[in-house]
Amino acid sequence: MHVQALARKVTSKSQVRCSFGSSKDNHSRSGIDDVNGFVTPPSYGTFVIVQISPDSKLFDALRFLLGDRARAGDFELSLYGKDGSVLQGRPSIVCLPVDTEEVRQIVAVCRQHERPFLARGSGTGLAGGAVPVGDPVIIATAKMNKIIEVDLENRIAWVEPGVLNLDLTKELTPLGFHFAPDPSSQQVCSIGGNVANNSGGPHCLAYGVTSAHVAAIEVVLPDGSVTVLGDLSADPPGYDLKKLGVVHQIH
Numbered sequence: 028m029h030v031q032a033l034a035r036k037v038t039s040k041s042q043v044r045c046s047f048g049s050s051k052d053n054h055s056r057s058g059i060d061d062v063n064g065f066v067t068p069p070s071y072g073t074f075v076i077v078q079i080s081p082d083s084k085l086f087d088a089l090r091f092l093l094g095d096r097a098r099a100g101d102f103e104l105s106l107y108g109k110d111g112s113v114l115q116g117r118p119s120i121v122c123l124p125v126d127t128e129e130v131r132q133i134v135a136v137c138r139q140h141e142r143p144f145l146a147r148g149s150g151t152g153l154a155g156g157a158v159p160v161g162d163p164v165i166i167a168t169a170k171m172n173k174i175i176e177v178d179l180e181n182r183i184a185w186v187e188p189g190v191l192n193l194d195l196t197k198e199l200t201p202l203g204f205h206f207a208p209d210p211s212s213q214q215v216c217s218i219g220g221n222v223a224n225n226s227g228g229p230h231c232l233a234y235g236v237t238s239a240h241v242a243a244i245e246v247v248l249p250d251g252s253v254t255v256l257g258d259l260s261a262d263p264p265g266y267d268l269k270k271l272g273v274v275h276q277i278h
């Protein structure tokens with residue numbers, strides 16, 4: 028129990044502490060001068076490196092799934108602890124999926140381990156939406172950055188959520204089109220983030236904000252199932268549920 032408790036503390040601070048045997052030895056850490064004047068280290072019990080953490084099984088499962096695209100290094104945990112706001116948190120693990128199936132499996136693993144998860148695009152949000160609270164697993168869409176298809180006839184582009192806003196317009200400009208929502212952060216913000224935040228910019232005064240330009244989204248629901256919200260018709264019937272879930276394909 029002691030090791031578990033200590034491990035929990037270590038994990039939350041993301042440090043691995045080394046301790047010498049029993050804590051009762053702590054009072055006698057100073058060396059003892061031998062006859063030659065050298066300091067002989069006192070003998071302690073087993074040298075223990077505390078590595079067990081409540082997240083280790085979860086991390087193992089995500090590593091099995093994603094290889095080195097599941098990360099828990101200090102650099103990543105610190106980087107993904109912030110967005111464009113003044114807030115700061117710390118995730119437990121950062122995942123970089125490349126497709127829908129991987130997102131689905133990450134969500135399923137989190138659910139199995141009863142851990143929260145949080146989608147993240149480029150981390151430019153100003154409201155702290157991508158700041159982790161309560162050690163969640165971050166699902167970062169940076170590697171889901173393909174423009175899958177451009178259907179000019181129907182004026183529909185099929186994109187993954189990590190596509191950068193301006194990259195879509197760059198792709199469309201030679202064809203005589205553009206993606207109207209243009210937040211000032213458009214060089215770096217993701218379309219998944221635009222959808223989640225319903226972002227806008229100067230063009231939106233004429234053409235409407237992001238929600239006016241999203242026909243359908245494929246989402247992973249918290250139970251790990253995948254569904255499509257919306258469709259390609261101009262005015263689909265029923266509730267407009269497109270802003271729920273982890274977006275991972277946008278049409």
Ligand SMILES: Cc1cc2nc3c(=O)[nH]c(=O)nc-3n(C[C@H](O)[C@H](O)[C@H](O)COP(=O)(O)OP(=O)(O)OC[C@H]3O[C@@H](n4cnc5c(N)ncnc54)[C@H](O)[C@@H]3O)c2cc1C
Pocket residue numbers: 110111145146147148149150151152153155156157168188209210211212215216217218219220221222223224225226227228272273274275
């Ligand atoms: C310099 C600067 C200028 C800006 N200018 C504007 C502006 O003109 N107009 C404007 O509206 N905003 C602006 N913003 C805010 C920000 O850029 C936008 O809100 C942008 O849409 C966020 O996209 P992101 O990829 O960075 O999202 P993130 O910051 O990564 O995430 C934002 C929110 O979206 C969620 N999210 C991200 N991806 C997904 C996904 N795939 N599925 C589900 N949820 C997801 C996150 O959980 C989080 O809650 C600006 C920000 C900066 C730093």
